[in-house]
Amino acid sequence: MEGVEPKRGKFIGQRVKRVEDPRFLTGEARYIADLPIAHCLSVAFLRSPHGHAEIRSIDTSRAAAMPGVVRILTASDLESLPPLEDKVALAELKKTPQLVIAKGRVRFVGEIVAAVLAHNRYVAEDAADRIDVEYDPLPAVTTVEQALDGKSPLLHDPLGDNIVYQKKFSHGDVAKAFAAADHVFKATYRHNRFMAASMETRGYMAHYERASGRLTAWGSTQAPHMERLLLSSYLGIPEHKIHYIVPEVGGGFGLKFPVYPEEIITAVLSRMVGQPVRWIEDRREHLTSSTHAKEQIIDLEVAVKSDGALLGMKARCIGDAGAYSFNSTSALIEPMVAGTMMPGIYKLDNYDYEVMAVVTNKTPVGPYRGIGWTAGNSAREMLFDEIARALHIDRADFRRQNMIEPDDFPYTTCTGSHYDQGSYQESLNLALKEIGYADFLSRQAELRGQGRYLGIGFCAWVEQSAWGTDAAAQSGLPAPSHDNVSVRIDPSGKVVVSAGISSHGQGLETTLAQLAAEVLGVKLEDVRIVHGDTDSVPFGMGTYASRSAVIGGGALQKAATQVREKLLKVAGQLLEADPQDLVLEGGRVSVAGVPAKTLSMADIAGAAYFLPSVRTEGSEWLAATCFYDPKATYSNGCCAVIAEVDVETGVVKLQPIVTVEDCGTMLNPMIVEGQTHGAIAQAIGAALLEDLHYDETGQLTTTTYMDYLLPTTTEVPNMRVLHLETPSPWTVMGIKGMGEGGLIGAPAAVINAVVDALAPFGVEARELPLSPDRIFRLLRDAQSRPAAPA
């Protein structure tokens, strides 16, 4: 397929400083906890301290007697409320209805047992402590193995077992491929459970006005219209009577996409008392009750020839979904995507895989940057390194040999992912060249001789983006998805863009303004982006799955182009010229070749609104709304890492990281780099530190930031991002979404660098993360130990 040229313009592709930054820099930005609402009551939740238990009794009398307590809710107060349930339409997927307040039984530490509404948070929390609950603890199911053993207790009796999904898929002729193999390599990987842990925790606010029957709801969330839709269905309030507002959001990363019990309860309480009600999550609640992510057990078998040719693969991806198949995207969010996307950037025709999801007495699993891809990619890339080593083939050559090549595009994987265009080989080669791969390998042995254990790891990735209907289907999680954007020029000639996508750190107010300014020939400061408000913006599905730049940007470009045509039509009438002869730039429209015949945007807009000779009946002048549901498009990149392991302590030190990123036409390279940096930092946490750990009773033991370790300035090294631009032939302006790639590819790069560093010890890494204690144990148990340096 012929490539298309990346788009460049006065604004598009430029390093424009973010227009939203001043309010964040001055403390003026208001997040949900900062919104000044008079007479707002506070909610606190009493949560289960047990992983699995029957609730024998609840006595709220001591709490209710406390001054300042307004209302206490337990499950019996919410009998009429429907349970939360995922909307994924797959016949084999069993449902696990989740009551917003547990009734009879609790299934994970952190599950809500009661809610207290009080005049302030201090009173609400103290009152929650005075609710007396008697539990009969039950044995807990805390591992996939227990969930499958047929002896452990059931979490949801109607299911008959703890399996919510199990299905086998087959592509090509795997038996034949394995029969023809010189070698078959097998491994089982335990991928860690970790989470988005946004800096701002969750928070919701609701104000129900009884006389009008209207609900205004605020949420630190990612998808305002979806929140409205789901609140409507759970609360029975019609959508048009719900106004959903998303204030500033302090990070989401997928975690703030679903609807949670706390949000429903906050709205229910406001409806009960007719007053504004707010709940702000604390960090301990965040770690126990916001969705966890990524935990899977992945079995892989790979058939290869001795020369490194990849013949076939078998995979079994088992997702540990926690206590419920969570209402947003179900228990399949991890294992289905891991299984479906396992071929990655490789030419793999023969592939069998099985997808399973089980429930355990742990926090439910939800979306987090790189759903499914992170775990699948890490497992495959760890095994591929082992295969290359065993075959004595250079690890990069093994990838190159089996990788999709430039002439192969568009390429459809055996599982049905349709890759548009990419720079897979080029990104790998560039990243390895820039990090000095060959030079490093030549020095590695010498360094080992000095007692220094350094290793190199890399991972070229492909990243699905533009989560519309097509992308969802290709992931194996079918659901319609699309977006609308409105563009309007006001009577003074300034531009207002209303977008269904919403920003929570991605800089959309800048990138969307760049696009609008480009198309409409105005200054950046003459554009305002409105988002996060269902009363002000057209319907949209929200910001997640690297979809906003492609879908939101594409819808904006289409709408702005229509407005531009309308603008030129008006200007043509005013200037008595053919619109085709007009030039639009710098906020003015002029007749080509006759610079004296010129009008400002304000002149034209004023006339369009107020001059009867220009106005016409019909569609709105100087405004347009466009809908966009593009085909999936795939970004790609490669991350290369050099790690040094202190073999006495197990501590890993990373050298500066090189990453190549190719997201097609870039709107703003600075923002692309920022997204890449952030995702790689999360990848470092994923690979080396972050682990949500449960003991055998189902107790989460990592409930503070002293136990759940996030990377800081001293764990994250400098990062260099290099750009390739291979525009998509299938999207508006060749834009591809990005932002997740760092957490898809970089974990494998970091892991494989560490494993490479430890290669002389013959360690077998099968469990993640490679935290210092795990590395220490791996070394202690290692089969071989090289002689101490002389």
Added chain:
Amino acid sequence: MTLADFIREEIGLTGTKLGCEHGVCGACTVLVDGEAVRSCLMFGVQAEGTDVMTVEGLAPDGNLHSIQSAFWEAHALQCGFCTPGFLISTFAFLRDQPNATEEEMRIGLSGNICRCTGYQGLIDAVKSLSAKGSNG
């Protein structure tokens, strides 16, 4: 009442953020008598008689402080939630160590967590200020 809650709820200055409320994330960092402290770990009454500066004090007249400008230039923020704490920590750090090495900067700012930027823009911003040797 914690100092953080007092600043946010009684005074109404909501620029100071609460990220963990147990003294690890640094989002609530303010200056108390010039010392960078975590306002979630201190009671409001303990600040009686002290001079407290929050992020709102960096640009009292509306003109951005040089640290704020450097953060803006270097794309040192994304969601913005950790930004006030980082700004205050950077203010104290550069005042005390105006000519720090990068390693000293990284150690000096390791008490603040950012989940968006990977710290690259933040370190670039602090470097740009340190090279100038200026803090005001």
